[in-house]
Amino acid sequence: MAEAESLEGDFVVGVRIECPGYWLEPGAKHRAEKLFTIQVDIWKSSLLVVTLETYADAWLTMDTRDREQPEIYAENAPRLAAALEGISNLLGGAPTPGDPNRHATPTESGFEDPRIEGAAYDDSWGTFEIPARSRLLRSRIPASEDEYQEITDHPVRYFTIRRDGQTMGYVWASVGDEAAGYEPRTAAGEGAFEVGADWLLRLRDARSQGLNALAALTWVAQRPPRPEAGLVVEDTPQVAPSLDALEELSGRY
Known part of the structure; x- marks a missing residue:
C-alpha cells in the first residue's frame, strides 16, 4: 500500500500469494502446498480488492467426486467461516461471494450445500x-x-x-x-x-x-x-x- 501511494499516474499494484495449509479429517491432518491463493490489487489509494481462492474441497458437504463427506465438512467448514469473518473484520466489510461453479455456490461464510439441487455433473x-x-x-x-x-x-x-x-x-x-x-x-x-x-x-x-x-x-x-x-x-x-x-x-x- 505504501509503495502504491508513492507512485504517480494511473496504475495497478498487484500481489498474488500461494498459501499452503492443512485440511482435516477425523483422526488425520493433510498438508496442501496450495490450499489458498490471496490476490491483492490496489488502484492508487482509492480502491483495494482482496480475492481469496481455495483449491480444496474440504469445505464442501460433497467432494469434487460428488460423494458426501459430512465428517470432513464438519471439521473444516467452521475454519473457513472463521477465516472469512476475520478477513471481513480486518477489511471492514463483508465478502462478495464469487460465481457458482460445477461443485458449489460460494457464500459470505463458505459454500452452499450442493446436495440441495444435486451436482451439476455425475462425474x-x-x-x-x-x-x-x-x-x-x-x-x-x-x-x-x-x-x-x-x-x-x-x-x-x-x-x-x-x-x-x-x-x-x-x-x-x-x-x-x-x-x-x-x-x-x-x-x-x-x-x-x-x-x-x-x-x-x-x-x-x-x-x-x-x-x-x-x-x-x-x-x-x-x-x-x-x-x-x-x-x-x-x-x-x-x-x-x-x-x-x-x-x-x-x-x-
Whole structure:
C-alpha cells in the first residue's frame, strides 16, 4: 500500500500469494502446498480488492467426486467461516461471494450445500479435473506421438516419487496393456507438475528403446531423471486396482 501511494499516474499494484495449509479429517491432518491463493490489487489509494481462492474441497458437504463427506465438512467448514469473518473484520466489510461453479455456490461464510439441487455433473472429477491435470502436465514437454497410452482399464503398478521428503506423484504402468504415465499429487502444488515432466520424458526414453510398459516402469525406477525430479521411494512397485484408484490417491492426499 505504501509503495502504491508513492507512485504517480494511473496504475495497478498487484500481489498474488500461494498459501499452503492443512485440511482435516477425523483422526488425520493433510498438508496442501496450495490450499489458498490471496490476490491483492490496489488502484492508487482509492480502491483495494482482496480475492481469496481455495483449491480444496474440504469445505464442501460433497467432494469434487460428488460423494458426501459430512465428517470432513464438519471439521473444516467452521475454519473457513472463521477465516472469512476475520478477513471481513480486518477489511471492514463483508465478502462478495464469487460465481457458482460445477461443485458449489460460494457464500459470505463458505459454500452452499450442493446436495440441495444435486451436482451439476455425475462425474465432474473425471470429466474436468483429470483432463485439466493432464493438459497442465503435458504442456511442459514437447508433443510426441511415440508414447505409451495414457489410460487403461487394467490394474496398475506404481512407484511413489518423493523430493525433499515430500511426495510429488506416482509413476505407473498398466499390468494388462501398453499404458504408462505419471500422476501428479495435487496437494504438492506446482512442484508436482515440474517433477512429472521429467518422469514423462524418461518414460519416452524407455519407449524409444522398445520396452513394454511394465519393463519401462522398472527401467525408469532404476534410472531416475535429474536429482531435482525426485527419487523412487519403494524397492518394489505398489499395486492399485485401477488407474482411477491411483488418480483418487494423487488427487486427494
